[in-house]
Amino acid sequence: MSMTDWFNLIIAIGTVSLAVVASVYVRLKAKIDTKTAAGKAFDVVGKLAVWAVNxxxxxxxGGAAKREFAAKLISDQLKAKGITxxxxxxxxxxxxxxWKEAIENVK
Incomplete structure (x- = not known):
């Protein structure tokens, strides 16, 4: 495998793992320990994502532009809250x- 193939593989695995983390948040948001710094950050990102999607x-x-818009809203809010x-x-x-949760709630 070339270096480009390895890089693409790492990016793909990273993207999938982050989607899993976000999915876990949606399912377990009531159980996330918001007393820890990591729990608070995770909770804030999840709440901001729901708000930004709305x-x-x-x-x-259109689709990709909406995703970019939502991502920029989240990034700006994280910076404003001092979360790095x-x-x-x-x-x-x-x-x-x-977005997937919003679509499921509409059905």
Missing amino acids: EAEHSQD GIDEKMVYGAVETA
Whole structure:
């Protein structure tokens, strides 16, 4: 395997793992220990994702543009709250999970 193949594999595994983390949040959000710093950050990202997805739904943009809009909203809010250490992949995973949950709630 070339270096590019390894890099793509690592990115794919990272993306899937972040989507799993976001999915776990959605299912266990009532049980997350918000007394720890990690629990608080995880809770904030999940709540921001749900909010950002709702806001993006009201924009005039299409699919990918809505995802970018929601991700930027989350990133801006995390910076405003002084929360660091949340990477772009986790934000996108949270957006995707919140979008899936929103779609399921509509059905």
